Amino acid sequence: MCMEKMKRYFSKHVCMNSLSHLLLGIGLGFVGYRYLAGYDLWTAGLVLIGLGILGHVIALFSKK
Numbered sequence: 001m002c003m004e005k006m007k008r009y010f011s012k013h014v015c016m017n018s019l020s021h022l023l024l025g026i027g028l029g030f031v032g033y034r035y036l037a038g039y040d041l042w043t044a045g046l047v048l049i050g051l052g053i054l055g056h057v058i059a060l061f062s063k064k
Contacts, residue, residue: 002060009059020055023048 010017027048030041 005062006056006059009062013059016055016059020052020059022052023055024052027052 027045027050030045030048034040034042034045
């Protein structure tokens with residue numbers, strides 16, 4: 001049921017879908033980059049992951 005509601009929301013809000021998945025992907029890349037190169041992008045990565053998850057929470061609890 002939750003997945004269907006999110007699919008309906010994201011099918012109507014394509015930009016929100018793209019933005020939330022883009023933020024998640026970049027955030028995961030930053031977190032992984034910390035272990036590969038040793039640069040500390042951990043905080044920025046976690047913030048971007050949090051924003052990407054927030055986009056999914058908005059889709060889950062939308063009334064439309």
